[in-house]
Amino acid sequence: MSTEDPIWFTPPPRPSKPPAAPGKAPAKQVDITIDGKAMKVPETMTILEACRSLGIDTPTLCYLENLTPVNVCRVCVVELTGARTLVPACSRKVEAGMDIKTDSARVRLSRKMVLEFLGSSVDLSTAPQVQSYIKRYDAHPERYGEEAEKVHQPVKVDNDLYVRDYSKCILCYKCVEACGSDAQNTFAIAVAGRGFDAHISTENDVPLPESACVYCGNCIGVCPTGALMFKSEHELRKAGAWDESKQKQTDTICPYCGVGCTLTLHTQDNRIVKVTSPMDVSVTHGHLCIKGRFGFEFVQNRD
Ligand code: SF4
Ligand code: SF4
Numbered sequence: 001m002s003t004e005d006p007i008w009f010t011p012p013p014r015p016s017k018p019p020a021a022p023g024k025a026p027a028k029q030v031d032i033t034i035d036g037k038a039m040k041v042p043e044t045m046t047i048l049e050a051c052r053s054l055g056i057d058t059p060t061l062c063y064l065e066n067l068t069p070v071n072v073c074r075v076c077v078v079e080l081t082g083a084r085t086l087v088p089a090c091s092r093k094v095e096a097g098m099d100i101k102t103d104s105a106r107v108r109l110s111r112k113m114v115l116e117f118l119g120s121s122v123d124l125s126t127a128p129q130v131q132s133y134i135k136r137y138d139a140h141p142e143r144y145g146e147e148a149e150k151v152h153q154p155v156k157v158d159n160d161l162y163v164r165d166y167s168k169c170i171l172c173y174k175c176v177e178a179c180g181s182d183a184q185n186t187f188a189i190a191v192a193g194r195g196f197d198a199h200i201s202t203e204n205d206v207p208l209p210e211s212a213c214v215y216c217g218n219c220i221g222v223c224p225t226g227a228l229m230f231k232s233e234h235e236l237r238k239a240g241a242w243d244e245s246k247q248k249q250t251d252t253i254c255p256y257c258g259v260g261c262t263l264t265l266h267t268q269d270n271r272i273v274k275v276t277s278p279m280d281v282s283v284t285h286g287h288l289c290i291k292g293r294f295g296f297e298f299v300q301n302r303d
């Protein structure tokens with residue numbers, strides 16, 4: 001072998017930054033009409049997203065940006081010209097040529113009926129969003145009378161962190177989604193029973209401390225009615241001392257580990273009364289673990 005032959009492979013210099021991900025072809029644009037207004041939108045959009053891009057406030061109960069749509073509440077329905085049934089805006093994708101009506105008499109009646117059925121059977125006293133929809137659609141749940149069947153049952157207080165009051169449950173499935181593959185992957189809760197008897201349950205309806213629950217509280221974070229509530233909030237409400245007008249919200253970073261989750265501390269009278277996380281933060285998408293969600297007592301423990 002000649003001494004001039006290169007026998008060592010010299011690698012090219014290392015890139016100074018990670019290579020860019022392969023580019024994605026932009027989604028095809030389709031023509032649709034919403035409430036008489038023609039527009040072009042990407043075909044990957046849902047009707048709800050298209051409505052929101054126009055500033056149309058479509059009501060939703062079972063939909064949340066950080067969860068997979070399950071289409072169970074039907075309060076978001078819209079009318080499509082030529083379609084036999086109303087369609088859920090939260091999960092139906094736009095299609096070329098769709099003529100969408102978001103506020104027709106049929107849509108308003110359907111939304112009103114959904115809200116009346118919920119309002120006549122469920123305690124919505126801690127669900128301001130649903131209350132505002134009831135007002136907007138001139139729904140009168142009371143017209144079903146005192147005899148209307150209710151999902152009433154005693155509040156479940158079986159642990160120190162949160163309480164479950166299924167008298168307030170609208171069966172939106174959000175807690176099941178958050179406990180399952182959308183966030184926590186613990187699958188501690190599911191829907192049991194059928195028809196009016198359908199309800200959220202642990203496996204075999206065991207008390208929470210005997211279930212697979214790891215107390216991340218992600219189910220509380222997504223519950224739209226207060227059926228799932230911090231014990232701290234439940235106790236303050238019971239004592240008549242819960243006062244949101246006196247509360248402040250402060251964003252900070254969780255001190256427990258290196259992940260760096262954003263916490264929103266809700267404080268009243270200089271005490272932390274509950275902890276949430278913003279949905280638009282990429283680290284958490286609104287979800288936390290037990291330490292971030294419930295570990296705040298050490299801050300105010302003066303002993
Ligand atoms: S606290 Fe977490 S693990 Fe327990 S039921 Fe809720 S989401 Fe599931
Ligand atoms: S407990 Fe809350 S989140 Fe779960 S289904 Fe009922 S209303 Fe929805």
Ligand code: FES
Pocket residue numbers: 059060061062063070071072073074075076077088089090091
């Ligand atoms: S928000 Fe669309 S079906 Fe519930």
